[in-house]
Amino acid sequence: MNTMQAVWISTFGGPEGLEIRIVGKPTINDDQVLVRVRASSLNRADLLQRQGKYPPPPGFPVEIPGMEFAGEVAAAGSSVRQWKPGQRVFGLIGGGAHAEYVVTYEHLLAEIPANLDWTEAAAVPEVFITAHDALWTQANLRPGETVLIPAVGSGVGLAAVQLARAMQAVPYGTSRTADKIERAKPLGLEDGLVVRENAVRDNFEELQAEAEKWTAGKGINVLLDLVGGPYVKAAQKLMAHKGRMILVGTVAGGSYELEARYVMSKRLNIRGTVLRSRSLNEKTAATRLFAAEVVPLLAHGVLRPNVDSVFPMAEISQAHQRLESNETFGKVVVVME
Ligand SMILES: NC(=O)c1ccc[n+]([C@@H]2O[C@H](COP(=O)([O-])OP(=O)(O)OC[C@H]3O[C@@H](n4cnc5c(N)ncnc54)[C@H](OP(=O)(O)O)[C@@H]3O)[C@@H](O)[C@H]2O)c1
Structure with a gap:
């Protein structure tokens, strides 16, 4: 299948301008990894992007929000060393993560500890x-x-x-x-x-x-x-x-x-400080330190993700309303399955 479902900003403004669309599935180059997204979380930047106030960095879709994901490797380019299909990974991305697939680089991924399910893992990266x-x-x-x-x-x-x-x-x-x-x-x-x-x-x-x-x-x-x-x-x-x-x-x-x-x-x-607009090298450095210093603490239960609420992708408007309410305690997670 060359298509996937994605959240789509059809009109800039309130949450009612969000819909689910069938769009082209992204493809990878030799040095890239295709991830099947299982869950993602909302960030304030997604709300601003929806309002037309915070465009993503070049190379990421204006209409598909989403800056972090948890999922499994679906395909890895020929020069990718670290990842194979089926591995559970999470990470940050400049945009487009509120969709069934994202394309990223191997050094921007970390392995999800076995004790975290998709929802918990999606509440971690950002x-x-x-x-x-x-x-x-x-x-x-x-x-x-x-x-x-x-x-x-x-x-x-x-x-x-x-x-x-x-x-x-x-x-x-x-x-x-x-x-x-x-x-x-x-x-x-x-x-x-x-x-x-x-x-x-x-x-x-x-x-x-x-x-x-x-x-x-x-x-x-x-x-x-x-x-x-x-x-x-x-x-x-x-x-x-x-x-x-x-x-x-x-x-x-x-x-x-x-x-x-x-x-x-x-x-x-x-x-x-800001993460989203950093160079690939700077994001790689932050992700490597996260993988080395934070992921082991998550694996041992010293650190725990904090999930406020979970919404299916079809209820993306309600998820945005929940984050905008300022009532949340922890992350608003969106599941893609
Ligand atoms: N620079 C970066 O790279 C980066 C990355 C991630 C996040 N951020 C920023 O970091 C902040 C936290 O992000 P988050 O995703 O963790 O936020 P969040 O979970 O959405 O929580 C934000 C909380 O801030 C409080 N708040 C909202 N408006 C406020 C106001 N006018 N005055 C005082 N408190 C207010 C509310 O809690 P209470 O009112 O109940 O206290 C609200 O629940 C946001 O500003 C976000 O944009 C920056």
């Missing part, structure tokens, strides 16, 4: 690679350090809590939903603060008092910011000397107000 790359690789998080994670009940937030613990660091978080803080504690969250709707500026003093208590006045070593806007402004004041602020998300605002008296006097290291 959030664990993002959090691992940000905390372990870029922030060089060390044992005993403190980490602050705004929107801690998000997919990336829950991966970050577990990765901080796995590094013997101490994670704290904020959420606008009290329930999410409590639910994150069994995963390793030390403590958290409920911030009022869109208003971290209004209860900043409370956050500052909490951070002082949490860190015995030393300040936060690493911020993994998943929301942006006023959260970044507030966080700069909470940071320890030589703290690292890794800026990953913008759901609360895309501009930051920074003050030299904090940034310079504390000698803060502020770094923005």
Whole structure:
């Protein structure tokens, strides 16, 4: 069969513009791998792509969203060494993963541990690679350090809590939903603060008092910011000397107000990061570190995927609505079978 089913953005805008279409099945070159996708997850970037606000990088379909997948190798090109048909793999892709097949490169794949089913595996790549790359690789998080994670009940937030613990660091978080803080504690969250709707500026003093208590006045070593806007402004004041602020998300605002008296006097290291637009070499490096450092911890149950909900591909509009509700705790997974 030269065709497959895929989610298709027929009109940019709301979830009602999504449909399932029969499209051409992609074909591979000698150095590529064809993966039969069993499950994928939703990301905020898929919502933006649906709205016409975030086109995929060149080479990926504008109309088919999906940035991660779990599935089995269906075919491998003649120069591919690492993979054979039937192997269970997961990974990131620039787009097109909400479909029955994707084409990728061998070094962008990792083997799924036997203890994860398709749904659990699909909840892993984007959030664990993002959090691992940000905390372990870029922030060089060390044992005993403190980490602050705004929107801690998000997919990336829950991966970050577990990765901080796995590094013997101490994670704290904020959420606008009290329930999410409590639910994150069994995963390793030390403590958290409920911030009022869109208003971290209004209860900043409370956050500052909490951070002082949490860190015995030393300040936060690493911020993994998943929301942006006023959260970044507030966080700069909470940071320890030589703290690292890794800026990953913008759901609360895309501009930051920074003050030299904090940034310079504390000698803060502020770094923005994005995965999707990285070069093939950079994505390969992040995937290799993920395979070496994160996958074994998943295999031993030290790290666990967090699935909020599961939808069949035919209910893709409902899946988008679920993620947009901001009620999710972990990943919204879409199954392709
Ligand atoms: N740079 C990258 O490469 C990269 C990769 C992956 C994700 N991201 C970004 O990282 C962030 C987390 O992603 P995710 O997929 O884990 O998110 P998610 O699971 O969709 O969770 C996001 C959560 O953020 C909170 N939130 C939403 N709007 C907010 C606002 N205006 N103010 C404060 N909190 C708000 C909500 O929880 P509560 O309100 O209940 O706390 C929501 O459930 C997103 O911003 C995403 O775009 C970036």
